[in-house]
């Protein structure tokens with residue numbers, strides 16, 4: 001049996017899609033995918049999406065020209081949901097969703113033109129091993145494009161610990177500098193990191209206002225009083241660590257040298 005990692009409960013999946021759109025479990029929905037992948041020629045390319053969630057991003061990657069997308073994730077419930085969504089969309093021949101165990105990737109060397117990830121690698125403790133694996137499965141000249149969450153230097157504050165507790169998820173965050181160093185040390189070149197904390201800080205405040213306004217009825221109906229109150233507090237704690245600049249979302253690009 002595949003060793004898996006199920007942390008996102010159904011309530012969390014419902015809430016995240018209410019905020020970011022059906023099939024999306026991370027900030028920005030389809031627009032964020034277009035921003036991250038926008039500068040890369042996806043035409044006819046084989047893409048690996050590591051931590052694909054419910055697969056909404058993989059559909060966007062296809063609309064941007066990707067030839068084939070392999071989406072992998074470690075959570076059985078999420079993978080089942082993604083497979084079902086992709087089956088319904090009729091894109092089975094273009095998007096392949098697979099449940100994998102955390103750790104080494106089940107693909108031969110040089111299998112993909114592009115590795116993509118969106119706010120998923122924050123759950124991976126061993127960044128060095130992770131980027132070494134991404135480097136290995138990329139073809140020479142292949143590209144890495146991702147969004148991820150990072151942190152300011154120093155130990156987590158009480159606010160950050162409280163945010164993690166409210167999320168009920170395990171995060172392994174490093175600073176932008178450490179993140180960049182891991183990517184370099186894996187062998188990538190042209191490494192570029194863009195800190196988008198200011199943008200997401202503003203967006204998160206808007207998301208909290210939507211949860212207390214236009215989404216309130218839906219949240220109460222889907223999540224009940226207790227669930228509604230929990231997620232409002234979760235989002236409030238998110239805005240605190242963003243306002244402090246302790247949680248630092250970023251976009252990342254890099255290239256594997258050609259041969």
Ligand SMILES: C[S@@+](CC[C@H](N)C(=O)[O-])C[C@H]1O[C@@H](n2cnc3c(N)ncnc32)[C@H](O)[C@@H]1O
Nearest residue numbers: 024025026051052053073074075102118120123
């Ligand atoms: C915030 S969700 C983002 C999902 C998707 N990328 C999106 O933006 O909609 C994080 C995802 O990472 C997955 N994940 C956690 N640890 C992982 C690992 N070691 N390898 C691959 N995926 C992982 C979770 O199961 C979850 O689906």
